[in-house]
Each structure stands twice: as C-alpha cells, then as structure tokens.
Amino acid sequence: MMSNRIITISREFGSGGRTIGRMVAERLGIPCYDHELIDKITEESGLLKTFVESNAEDIQGGWFAMITGRDFYGHSLQDDLYLAQAKVIRELADKESCVIVGRSADCILAEQGNVLTVFIHASIEKRAERARTQYGLKIDDPESFLKEKDKRRKAYYQLYCDRKWGATQNYHVALDSGELGLERCAQIIASLY
Amino acid sequence: MMSNRIITISREFGSGGRTIGRMVAERLGIPCYDHELIDKITEESGLLKTFVESNAEDIQGGWFAMITGRDFYGHSLQDDLYLAQAKVIRELADKESCVIVGRSADCILAEQGNVLTVFIHASIEKRAERARTQYGLKIDDPESFLKEKDKRRKAYYQLYCDRKWGATQNYHVALDSGELGLERCAQIIASLY
Numbered sequence: 169m170m171s172n173r174i175i176t177i178s179r180e181f182g183s184g185g186r187t188i189g190r191m192v193a194e195r196l197g198i199p200c201y202d203h204e205l206i207d208k209i210t211e212e213s214g215l216l217k218t219f220v221e222s223n224a225e226d227i228q229g230g231w232f233a234m235i236t237g238r239d240f241y242g243h244s245l246q247d248d249l250y251l252a253q254a255k256v257i258r259e260l261a262d263k264e265s266c267v268i269v270g271r272s273a274d275c276i277l278a279e280q281g282n283v284l285t286v287f288i289h290a291s292i293e294k295r296a297e298r299a300r301t302q303y304g305l306k307i308d309d310p311e312s313f314l315k316e317k318d319k320r321r322k323a324y325y326q327l328y329c330d331r332k333w334g335a336t337q338n339y340h341v342a343l344d345s346g347e348l349g350l351e352r353c354a355q356i357i358a359s360l361y
Numbered sequence: 362m363m364s365n366r367i368i369t370i371s372r373e374f375g376s377g378g379r380t381i382g383r384m385v386a387e388r389l390g391i392p393c394y395d396h397e398l399i400d401k402i403t404e405e406s407g408l409l410k411t412f413v414e415s416n417a418e419d420i421q422g423g424w425f426a427m428i429t430g431r432d433f434y435g436h437s438l439q440d441d442l443y444l445a446q447a448k449v450i451r452e453l454a455d456k457e458s459c460v461i462v463g464r465s466a467d468c469i470l471a472e473q474g475n476v477l478t479v480f481i482h483a484s485i486e487k488r489a490e491r492a493r494t495q496y497g498l499k500i501d502d503p504e505s506f507l508k509e510k511d512k513r514r515k516a517y518y519q520l521y522c523d524r525k526w527g528a529t530q531n532y533h534v535a536l537d538s539g540e541l542g543l544e545r546c547a548q549i550i551a552s553l554y
Contacts, residue, residue, distance in 0.1 A: 287529055289529050334528075334529050335527075335528070336482050336527050337527070339537070340536070340537040341534075342529040342534070342536075343533070347533045356549055356552075360541065360545070360549075
C-alpha cells in the first residue's frame with residue numbers, strides 16, 4: 169500500500185545507525201526492523217527453503233556447484249538468502265509504515281515512491297569507541313577492523329544493488345552521527361517523515 | 362575567533378546549494394559568501410597578485426613555465442588563485458559567523474572545530490530542470506553537461522583537498538534537495554547551527 173511510509177537506514181558499522189533507527193521508530197510510533205529481526209522473519213517464513221529448493225531444480229553445475237556452492241550462473245546460497253530477505257522486506261513495507269535498518273532495504277525498495285533513504289556514518293575514532301563501549305568489542309587495530317567491515321558491506325551492496333554503498337547520491341539524507349549525536353540524527357530523520 | 366560558527370555548503374551544479382545557503386544565512390541573520398563574492402573579495406584584496414609575484418621569484422621553469430604556465434614543481438596560476446582564495450576564506454571565518462558556499466571551504470577550514478560541513482545533491486533530472494528554469498541554460502544533453510561539471514568539481518577538490526568530493530564521510534550532513542525541497546534543506550541546516 170503506497171500510503172505506508174518507510175524509512176530505510178544504511179549505516180557504517182559502529183555508527184549507531186541501529187540505535188538511531190529505534191529512536192526514530194519510537195518517536196513516530198512505528199515498528200523498527202533491524203537485520204536480526206529480518207533474518208529471524210526470513211527463517212520463520214520458510215522462504216529461504218523455498219528459494220533454495222526451486223533453484224536446486226535448475227542447478228546445472230554438477231561437481232562445480234558441489235565444490236563452489238554455485239551453479240554455472242554463479243548462483244549461490246547467499247543469492248537465495250538475498251532474494252528471500254528482499255521478499256520479506258517488500259512484504260514488511262507493504263504491510264505497514266516502518267523503519268528498516270540494514271539489509272540493503274533502500275535498494276530493494278528503490279522503485280517505490282514512499283521511502284526516505286538515510287545513511288549514517290561516523291569517523292573511525294568514534295566508531296571504534298562505540299564498538300568498544302556498546303558492543304564490548306576488544307579491537308587491537310580498530311581502523312583495519314572497521315575498514316574490513318565497510319569493505320564487506322560495500323561489496324555486498326555493489327553485488328546486489330549494483331551501486332555504491334555510502335555514495336551521497338544514493339540517499340536522501342546522510343548524517344555524521346559522531347559529530348551530530350544520535351539524538352539529533354533521530355530528530356532530523358523523524359522531522360522528515 | 363573560535364566562537365564564530367561557520368557553515369560550509371558544497372553542492373552539485375544545479376542542486377540549488379547556493380539558494381539554500383542564502384536561505385540558511387537569512388534564517389540565522391549571518392552573511393552568506395558564495396563563489397562570486399569570494400572571487401570578488403580575492404580580487405579586491407590584491408592577494409592573488411601577491412601570491413603570483415612571490416611565486417614568480419622562485420620560478421625555475423624557464424621555457425617550460427612559459428609554455429605550460431607551470432614551474433618545474435607543477436605550480437600554476439590556478440594554485441596561486443587557490444592559495445589566495447583559501448586565505449580569504451580563512452579570514453572571513455575568523456572575522457564572523459557565516460555561510461560559505463563552494464570554493465572547497467570545507468577542506469580549507471577542516472582543521473577548525475567550529476564548522477558544520479554540508480553537501481547538497483539532486484538527481485540529474487531535477488538539476489537539469491533547475492539549470493533550465495533558474496539559469497536559463499539551454500542544454501541538449503543535460504546528463505553529459507552535468508556530469509562534466511561534476512567531474513571538474515571533483516578533480517579540483519581531489520587536487521587541492523586530496524579527498525573525494527561528494528563522499529558522505531567528508532560532510533556532517535548530505536541532503537538530496539530534489540527530493541526534500543530547498544526550504545526543508547535550509548530548515549535542517551539552520552536547526553543544526
């Protein structure tokens with residue numbers, strides 16, 4: 169239903185994007201789905217199983233697929249997971265207004281006109297601090313750790329969305345949570361709803 | 362003086378960044394310096410002349426400099442202009458709170474703690490429309506025209522700031538003026554001041 173309004177939040181690891189998502193949802197009185205919740209819904213929906221089975225019928229890979237986990241078209245279990253999650257995200261967006269954090273929801277819902285897309289980032293220092301204090305992560309070399317995290321998110325996004333993760337042009341709003349603070353970010357996003 | 366507060370606005374051509382800058386300045390009751398005004402102040406200051414002359418004394422290029430407009434270190438008139446403009450921008454920021462649009466002010470003032478850095482962008486369609494209606498530009502191929510404009514801004518920024526123009530990480534706030542509207546953008550920026 170196009171009368172629903174969706175806010176998607178993409179974020180650098182440790183930038184507090186998930187917390188901001190929850191704050192926004194609370195302000196607006198709508199649910200917030202983060203990646204854990206989406207994974208859980210996907211699992212319970214049985215969708216992943218359906219995708220894997222339907223693709224299994226088409227597998228043309230033989231020993232190649234067995235060894236690599238991919239068929240000759242390069243189709244993998246990760247692809248099935250993406251398709252299942254994308255279906256879950258579309259169903260959530262159809263059902264009700266909500267905030268969705270992560271899982272490339274912005275590009276999955278890109279064709280819809282009712283989506284506000286947000287990107288949250290922060291400096292390496294601020295993110296390392298947050299990773300330490302909030303997640304209790306003990307990191308020897310936070311810069312490498314966080315850059316590796318970013319690299320994976322970027323590669324995932326590039327693969328499935330075919331565009332650049334974190335490029336300003338892909339988002340209606342991009343905010344530096346380290347400089348502005350989580351509360352201020354939540355306030356801006358909610359005000360745009 | 363660190364009690365001044367500065368807002369820098371970088372923007373894609375045709376995104377309305379200059380208009381937003383003026384709106385913000387009006388809301389806050391502070392002056393707005395755009396690139397034309399900065400060029401004018403630079404010219405009147407005589408700074409450019411000083412830079413050119415002081416560099417002329419060091420020129421080691423001979424025929425090379427005469428042909429290329431650069432000495433052996435690659436120093437050019439454009440570099441002198443950049444240095445003169447940078448000095449003007451630093452003086453403006455020292456003097457009073459203000460909005461500065463363009464001219465890489467964000468990276469020139471990067472070391473200061475009293476700067477809010479903003480990036481304004483919009484889709485090619487919205488920018489082409491704005492270029493037509495606001496600037497009266499007649500463009501056969503708006504996409505190439507705007508991409509060429511962006512490419513130049515990007516290259517300039519890369520050269521003098523050694524970082525990526527338009528990358529979310531370089532700005533506290535990045536806004537899609539085409540989707541949010543100029544008024545809403547000005548409102549958000551002013552609220553963060």
